[in-house]
């Protein structure tokens with residue numbers, strides 16, 4: 267193996283943490299930059315810096331000595347990534363790809379230009395323009411930049427909702443009659459070789475607009491699964507740059523597949539790959555950064571992944587249900603080491619592998635019944 271190389275990660279959240287957990291097995295150094303001194307990567311990166319990933323000079327300084335620059339959050343400085351690429355560093359995702367993906371409007375336009383099926387939409391500069399596109403209602407309004415995990419997305423049923431709409435540039439997107447939300451991970455290397463994972467089925471928690479749980483493989487006909495994989499592969503091919511692409515899809519009630527959005531990084535929908543696949547999404551990403559051969563994406567067992575999000579309130583997190591969960595076969599707890607829990611904050615997840623979907627159903631029910639992350643009063647806040 268070649269001399270030790272350094273990967274500078276922008277962001278220090280749970281995706282970075284799970285990336286580092288795997289990378290520690292190899293001769294690589296991983297540094298992480300995050301504004302939160304207690305971010306999930308803070309105590310496990312080889313080097314951790316506190317700073318803003320959107321600030322050019324901070325990013326340039328953080329990555330100055332790195333060979334490879336990666337992201338674990340999309341809202342990072344594109345200018346800094348472009349400079350780092352110009353300096354000869356290996357930057358994944360490519361800054362041009364990330365620039366398209368950071369802007370939901372540019373992303374939708376990109377799909378349209380590449381003949382990739384996506385829900386009908388219009389780009390609008392302000393809520394007043396919704397009226398002119400009332401043909402798209404009922405719809406979803408999406409802030410072009412800055413949204414994540416459902417923040418920045420709101421339903422607009424009729425023109426009465428205009429008064430509640432976000433200000434600023436948005437995508438107005440026709441509401442799709444969704445039968446199932448799917449996600450497909452594709453890894454693309456420098457030579458355009460692609461490895462694709464089985465589609466996963468995502469179930470959302472309407473309270474927080476976050477993935478509640480998912481299962482792999484999705485319970486869809488083989489033909490639909492192949493179509494979803496084909497579509498995700500087309501997306502990665504259209505971006506035409508090495509990367510890990512998590513493609514979110516809608517399967518409509520009439521059986522059509524539409525691309526919703528793509529994340530050019532590790533994704534919540536791929537966490538089960540740690541235990542359920544030959545090579546996890548984090549291992550693929552490392553292989554990609556290093557220019558090593560891509561791994562085997564095949565699913566070794568059906569699996570479910572249940573997000574553990576903070577219950578109502580704020581404080582030091584306490585998890586219940588560890589004994590119950592660990593006494594079930596094929597369960598794996600991942601806690602992200604966040605020092606504070608908040609309502610709806612992603613604090614960890616549980617993966618379950620089981621021989622069939624019925625066993626997964628039982629396991630999902632059990633995890634949801636036993637596991638919770640609740641805030642306890644921190645020591646500092648206890649009154650004398």
Ligand SMILES: Nc1ncnc2c1ncn2[C@@H]1O[C@H](COP(=O)(O)OP(=O)(O)O)[C@@H](O)[C@H]1O
Pocket residue numbers: 385406408413414415416417419439440441442443444447470475514526527
């Ligand atoms: N056109 C649509 N029709 C129906 N539901 C949608 C539509 N667009 C988004 N949604 C719902 O909102 C969720 C969040 O939207 P998405 O564009 O994926 O934003 P985010 O960046 O927050 O993940 C989707 O997973 C889906 O449940």
Ligand SMILES: [Mg+2]
Pocket residue numbers: 514527
């Ligand atoms: Mg999404």
